Amino acid sequence: MLLSSVPPLPTAPASSSSSSSSSSSSSSILHFLPSSTDPPYTLLENHPSLILLSQCESIHTLKQVHGHVIKTGLHNTLFALSKLIHFCALSPSADLSYALSLFRSAPQQPNPFIFNTLIRAHSLTPSPLHSLNTFSEMIASGVQPNSHTFPSIFKSCAKSKAPREGKQLHSQVIKLGLQSDPHVHTSVIAMYAKVGELGDARKVFDKSPLRDAVSFTALVTGYVSEGRVDDARTLFDEIPRKDVVSWNAMIAGYVQSDRFEEALDCFDVMKEAGVEPDQSTMVTLLCACGHLRKLELGEWIGSWVRDHRLSSNLQLTSSLIDMYAKCGEIDKARDLFDGVEERDVIIWNTMIGGYSHLCFYEDALALFDLMLRSNVKPTDVTFLAVLPACACLGALDLGKWIHAYVDRNLKSIDNASALWTSLIDMYAKCGSIEVAEQVFRSISCRSLASWNAMTSGLAMHGHADRALRLVSEMTDEGYQPDDITFVGVLSACTQAGLVDLGQQYFNSMTQDYKISPKLQHYGCMIDLLARSGKFEEAKSLMRSMDMEPDGAIWGSLLNACKVHGDVEFGEYVAEQLFQLEPENTGAYVLLSNIYAGAGRWDDVARIRTMLNDKGMKKVPGCTSIEVDGVVHEFLVGDKFHPQSKEIHTMLDEVDKLLGEAGFVPDTSEVLYDMDEEWKEGALSHHSEKLAISFGLISTKPGTTIRIVKNLRVCRNCHLATKLISKIFNREIIARDRNRFHHFKDGFCSCNDCW
Template sequence: MIQNLIHDLSLFSSEKISSTPMNSTTYRTNAHSSPHPSTFFPELGKCRTMRDLKQVHAKLIKTGQIHDPLAAAQVLRICALSEPPHRDLVYARLVFDQMPQPNCFSWNTIIRALSESNNEEDPLEALILFSQMIQNQFVEPNCFTFPSALKACARTGRLEEGKQLHCMIVKYGLDSDEFVLSNLVRMYVMCGVMNDAQGLFVSSVEVENSEKRREVGNVVLWNVMVDGYIRLGDFKAARQLFDKMPQRSVVSWNSMISGYAQKGQFKEAIDLFWEMQMGDVCPNYVTLVSVLPAISRLGALDLGKWVHLYAEKSKIDIDGVLGSALVDMYSKCGSFEKAIQVFASLPQRNVITWNAVISGLAMHGQAKDALNYFARMEQAGVTPSDVTYIGVLSACSHAGLVHEGRSIFNQMVRVSGLEPRIEHYGCMVDLLGRAGLLGEAEELILNMPIKPDDVILKALLGACKMHGNVEMGEHIAKRLMEMAPRDSGSYVALSNMYASLGRWQDVAELRLKMKEMDIRKDPGCSWIELDGVIHEFLVEDSSHPRAEEIHIMLEEMSNQLSLVGYRPNTTQVFLNIDDEDKENALHYHSEKITVAFGLISTAPQTPLRIVKNLRVCHDCHASLKLFSRIYNRRITVRDRKRFHHFENGSCSCMEYW
């Protein structure tokens, strides 16, 4: 079928256009020269639902007015292009097929509707209809037809058909039409042909300059190019083009912010969001949805609160998507109480919203609450997804609820009929491993129908280290080294196990191997947000402008620990050095430096919220409990695995982490 389509397009582009090309102005004039159908059929203008439309449609059929091309075209437009859920493409296609001789407006309407449809088969159907249109002797495509046909090519990845359309556009003289050109460039971008897209873009910019037009250019065209480079992962080229834009729309900013966030460049996303505030473009719904994941990952609670307040003051609809992003943000920024408040305030909750609150509670170790919300979700008639089960199983893992975890895993398979993904098996291995059931965890891995990834093996390796099973740990670590020879995690975990047993020769050999392969351990890094600014600290960091004050505070903190009788837990320093040097090494862990900075930078009793890239060590965990009591502070730490809420000398994890 598609080969016939290429043939039809090829014939048309080479033979059918023989008359003088009509420019886009002519087409636009023709498209809008007739009075609006509602002038003659006011009942159609009053339709708000498909039920209304079908009643009016029946009346038009009964009276014979449906034979008026304007009436039929308006019926088609309403059912094809109305906002969901009032759109009905099946009905629209029936209406179109019953038109004896559809006009250009009707062809454009149905092609556009199919090209924009979420049904993956509809864009191809749009191209097939386009091929039928160009063979119809009573109608010709215009500047409103080609953008939809190009969109269909882009969405289906049909580059050859897109090139044929490009040829037809040039012959029609529409290659200078901004709307057509933008969609043509987008087609090349979506098909991954950036060279052709760049060529069209550069030619367009040169024409603008030669004609001495206002240097605002076609902002849509610039946005398409920026988006193209983002899709390729070339953020340097995207940013350079973004910075050169003569005018930026909200779409321009959203593309860059979203791109940075999806790429994991969270600080860059937030910096650009702040820069956006300096200009005359206001954030919209998409901006907030795009920046919230970056805020979540960095734990920038103050900025997250600002975004929430901005949405409310700007009357931006906090629907299921934005609401879920806010719930996720508050959860990951350490304020699960606020996350629950936002969840409770949402007028409608979908599976994504429920997943956000369940996963948030799991991260905070609130396993019982997570299970309660899971039960409420089912009672509300919302079908759990595979992501839901990941959240619930994670909650069981953090709380050591082995029986509940097994039951939920079986429910997912036998009741919900979901095929377990690698993430579900990972949760179960983590759950069993933390509980000391290493044999059962290993057996689960051996019997999995899918090949275990490095995440699952690392979970078991971590459990081996936790429970001192060096023999199994060696086996798993060596398997990991074969799977990912340049990943430092397995080397470090095995080295630490050797060190815990005093096998310093094995430690030295492993570290020498790492040095020869230039494999470096990820340095500990912690950060804290104060007054909208994120301050980052590495282990033994002395680069901060207030480093001297921080050092003095660290000495005071150490003295305070001594006064309450605490001795550093040097068993967690896996280096062959004396105890004094081990104590000094613990003294300058990144989370302690961050706490020191927080103490000197905030008023007494102000809560501190810290994010760490690695798992918090035992000594820091014990120290932070005491700091919360000594300084009367609530200290929240989000490490790589979960949240720890330190208050009055205890931690929310109840020592199970």
């Protein structure tokens, strides 16, 4: 199967000029303009230029109107200038820099309206603190701020989390005696609540007699953002006449605190109170539906959206897509996505994230590709959804492309730490553990998650010593290890067979760090003990668990039974596994291998018959390899690749050279052993050998070949790959279901223990 190729690395971000949409039709507006010979207009409001101004739909036409305003001398009136600036700064097609140039070239002292307009315009930009500069300029020009000035400026303080500036402005409000204006009052409360000064917000609220739903709601949101939902609820219950915004704030409060059931309960009470929900209510409810997998309510909201003719609303549609994806209804999500004509970046991110969330990684990458081809610029959120797909599929080239794109194009990243952590994880899972470490060393915003990703990456590659040193470096830097850190530590010990050390860490985790072991920790320990043949200790650890062992734990025990040839215990373990996971064919295969190892061929045949009777098919072995940004997948005996002929020619050559090097396939395995990969034909047709052969013909001699396999590597392939690495002088990095194998000069980094 082929995935669409990676687009070339973009150079500079495409500077989208806003005027590109305006067409030549704009000239038609001009013949309505009065010439200078027209009669004078006494009422400025009715001047045709100003009427045209209010009808302007683009900045392009506005500039034409502006030219005419100058011709007629109207620009000398502050009224016309105000209109012009207001339009430029706040209309849907705003051009703030043009508004500012009009402001700078004003022939007279600007009026408060113009200052207020500019302050508000700045408050809506990504750098809202500029509105404080405009405010200072206003004061310096001797223009007095009024009740319209402060709400926007407090919004700026709130947006940029500036409590100091907010406090100073609050004292200005009191000096000017504007504190009893309802708009100013509410914006002060909201400002304090949003910059984390809930005490001040409460003081302002308590001191004033103004207690409408609006000021109440501002305070409710403050409690929510402090995580005090129950206090918010107490206050909410006191609101005399709750309007839709008050209800929305309360419902959102529950959602933000992950209390989704209560959010839905709150919605029920809202309906009983007879308050009509609006778009915001629905967006918030959809979030709760997704988390609770409440498909039915979600569908109901979907029909509400259609009934209210809001299907073109992108916010609602992306929330619906997210809800469907979280409920596992990916096709319904995609149908909605396909129905949207003008997609914004959020809706792309939602759909890609939906695929990634359900582990449909190929679809996620295909849609990401389509997104780039549609000239939509990806964001950090896009990459947070795409990188796990790269990591899972081993799409290293695409991952590298994203890394370069982030370095070049994303100047300020909202989720910088999460993004770097995803990159570290991607490099590690794609086999580039050294690059993963380079990235880890280069970043300034390391979080516990970054340390954890690096640790488990090293563990995956069998570098137990480096993983353990990293963790001690981490604790030296003052980070407190969490349960995930210990999963990395214990799996490092497991991969390297460090039994005593593993036990020490396990004890330290519970005793020193008071972390109660989870299933994964037990899994690592039981795997570690069983592999070393310490079955009794593994069993007693299992008995000490206060939870039921899962399939993975029984599976690792069964695997250990195979390695140590313990038939009796193996039969017992297999029985447990059959009961827990009747559909797990791997369990039958393992038991069959145990019988084969003991020469009990009748039992081998019995298991095979059992599998056939149940109509069970094993998961087909599949290996993927990325060449020039394209991911190629191979199945057992695959003949569907476009270059199949060349691949099989190479395969024959490989077999010939392997034979000359003394490689003898284990024929007993072919006859009796049912290893993880179903034996359909010759061993040389195993998917990893196909992928390696393809790699040999399509990459330069001497370069590293990276492959990803969905199952564990079988013994024959492991031996063959070691020899191939020597014969062809290639480093081969193979990821199997459990870990990495670095094949080089005839050896493997796992020391033949996996």
